[in-house]
Amino acid sequence: MEIKDKIIDENLGWQRINEDVIRSMDAPGKYYWITFAVCIAMVLCAVAAEIYQYRMGMGTVGLNNPHMWDMYIATFVFWIGMSHAGTLLSAILHIIHAQWRKPIYRFAEAMTTFSLMTAGFFPMIHLGRVWNLYWVLPYVSDRGIWPNFRSPLVWDAFAISTYLSASALFLVIGMIPDMAILRDHAKGWRRKAYGILALGWRGDDRQWRVFRKTYMLMACFLIPLAVSVHSIVSSDFAMSIMPGWHVTTFPPYFVAGALYSGCAAIMTLFIILRYFFRMEEYMTLNIMEKTCKLTFAIAMVWSYLNIIEFASTWYGHNTYDKELLINKANGPYAHIFWLMLFCGSVAPFALAFQKLRRHMPTMFAVSLILQLGMFVERWMIVAPTLSMAHNPHQWDVLYGSIIEWAIVFGSFGWFSLLFLVFVKLFPSVSMYEVKELTFHLKHEMEEEKEAAATSSKSKAGAVGKPGLEGA
Amino acid sequence: MSKHRLLAMFKGFDDSLPVLRDIKAGGCAGVSIDDVDYLSPIEHPDIDEILERKVNVQKFTFTGAVFGVTFGFFFLASAQASFLVQPQGGKAVVPFPTNFVLMYEMLIFFGIWTTVFSFLFLAGLLRKRGTLYSEKLTVDQCGIMLEVDEHKLKSVKEYFKKQKSIEIREEAVT
The missing domain is CATH 3.30.70.120 (Alpha-Beta Plaits)
Known part of the structure; x- marks a missing residue:
């Protein structure tokens, strides 16, 4: 195996792995605090907008017939989608023993949990009457009324709460051995806190064996769960009879879109962590290449599903669906439609070139473009259908009010804030898994060397014995 | 000794x-x-x-998942039974397609939680040991x-x- 093909340098010392990762959790610097302050300002923007909306009513954001859903549901779907790549990719790659996931899965899993925590705000904000949120929960109200179990919105409540708890558990369980490392390394209150989080882990064979099985079983649950979550989110739309939403391919389309935006987000965070925390030796260019290839493959699946959707609408000859499709490409939302196709289907071709895949500034820009594409994709799912549905007298074009944009803007601040806190309190690279990776790589290299030495010896032996060749 | x-x-x-x-x-x-x-x-x-x-984690997981499915069905059916007093418009009181989706989620929910509890128990975590x-x-x-x-x-x-x-x-x- 040549150095350029290696996922990571197998000669990294284990002590050094601990030190490097723990160093990334040291007291934050100036730029960290500046980013932190910006994030808080963004969140405050959203809080102010929400207070205004709460006092003035949902009419201030233009939510009315026909726009009963709008920016909030689009952003909700975006954040749910973002959550997919972390857990789903971590779980899938874990099951198929893809070694390259090891240095990057931790922050991806954290991203999942934080995305879900961000997404969870939007149904509440969208309700307007936030104090009635508990009505969606499956328990009987004081008026003896249960939620309508036939509604995909109730399925959402079940699916997302299951996904949030499962993803958080997957993250926490996966961090236990690292908590033990931190406990043994830290001092003062941190030692106590990490000691509690390590749950008494000491790394004996029984613990590792049970850990391995548990982690695998959780991964097995998480894959169908993640697929079901986004399928159910797509059902919010597909179960209706609205043009543009009543589409059979919506569940796989949503899952592909979710994976796509999640992968793009992983690329962005990968590059940020690589440079700001000096993780070049762990988040290597080879890992970035593999992530890019995966993103490219998912981008092509997403593009294919788009084409399928357009084709089935076109050849289906449903007047409303067809008119909506034409309007999307040619009407008031046309610039967003073409932006979506450019960002989602054309821009990912940059990932097909090795030179570009190894050029981090380009990849950073591409990852942001892909995420922009995925955000406008969600907008294009929601807005045109509501704007141009069955009754032309109701047609109305909306691009989101400033209140909605402030809340959406704040959600990015909230997500970044959670992530910033996470990287300083918890290891963003899994130390024990990187050690496992170096251990196995080292042994593989030794075995390869031994095999090469044995074969060269046997060749030399065969040459030295006249007559053998003839035999 | x-x-x-x-x-x-x-x-x-x-x-x-x-x-x-x-x-x-x-x-x-x-x-x-x-x-x-x-x-x-x-x-x-x-x-x-x-x-x-x-390692017997999978047995706990299986038990949790089975419990999730059965509890899910009975929980939903009993909740839906309260709709008996309401007009259903010809729809089933206990709709199976809907319940399959929700039972699927409950299977995973209980399966994962029992897996985690069995992990804590079988790995001997949260237990006082020697120093x-x-x-x-x-x-x-x-x-x-x-x-x-x-x-x-x-x-x-x-x-x-x-x-x-x-x-x-x-x-x-x-």
Whole structure:
């Protein structure tokens, strides 16, 4: 195996792995605090907008017939989608023993949990009457009324709460051995806190064996769960009879879109962590290449599903669906439609070139473009259908009010804030898994060397014995 | 007779694996492989064939998942039964397609939670243990821990010294 093909340098010392990762959790610097302050300002923007909306009513954001859903549901779907790549990719790659996931899965899993925590705000904000949120929960109200179990919105409540708890558990369980490392390394209150989080882990064979099985079983649950979550989110739309939403391919389309935006987000965070925390030796260019290839493959699946959707609408000859499709490409939302196709289907071709895949500034820009594409994709799912549905007298074009944009803007601040806190309190690279990776790589290299030495010896032996060749 | 707990530290997995094999083959008089705990900074599936210990997490998981499905169905059906007093417009009171989706989610929900609880229980986490431990176990060293009777203590320590153990720690078991 040549150095350029290696996922990571197998000669990294284990002590050094601990030190490097723990160093990334040291007291934050100036730029960290500046980013932190910006994030808080963004969140405050959203809080102010929400207070205004709460006092003035949902009419201030233009939510009315026909726009009963709008920016909030689009952003909700975006954040749910973002959550997919972390857990789903971590779980899938874990099951198929893809070694390259090891240095990057931790922050991806954290991203999942934080995305879900961000997404969870939007149904509440969208309700307007936030104090009635508990009505969606499956328990009987004081008026003896249960939620309508036939509604995909109730399925959402079940699916997302299951996904949030499962993803958080997957993250926490996966961090236990690292908590033990931190406990043994830290001092003062941190030692106590990490000691509690390590749950008494000491790394004996029984613990590792049970850990391995548990982690695998959780991964097995998480894959169908993640697929079901986004399928159910797509059902919010597909179960209706609205043009543009009543589409059979919506569940796989949503899952592909979710994976796509999640992968793009992983690329962005990968590059940020690589440079700001000096993780070049762990988040290597080879890992970035593999992530890019995966993103490219998912981008092509997403593009294919788009084409399928357009084709089935076109050849289906449903007047409303067809008119909506034409309007999307040619009407008031046309610039967003073409932006979506450019960002989602054309821009990912940059990932097909090795030179570009190894050029981090380009990849950073591409990852942001892909995420922009995925955000406008969600907008294009929601807005045109509501704007141009069955009754032309109701047609109305909306691009989101400033209140909605402030809340959406704040959600990015909230997500970044959670992530910033996470990287300083918890290891963003899994130390024990990187050690496992170096251990196995080292042994593989030794075995390869031994095999090469044995074969060269046997060749030399065969040459030295006249007559053998003839035999 | 009082017992002592010993922790023999080794430089790494490759140094400690032959010791485990030797103990299993009876190389350390009076010590059975069943009494040995192997401590390591990373997971080593290779030692499973030496220690031959079973894991039963999946049984708990299965039980949790089955409970999730059954509880899910009965919970939903009983909740939906309260709709009997309301007009259903010809729709089923207990709609199976809907319930399949929700039961699927409950299967996963209870399956995951029971898996996690069984992990805590079977891995012996949150349990008070002896204080014998080395912080190097989370860095790069491996350890073999075992309990021995006082009269065997010296010979076992000698054995580990012979096996190039870099440090031996001990505590009395109370």
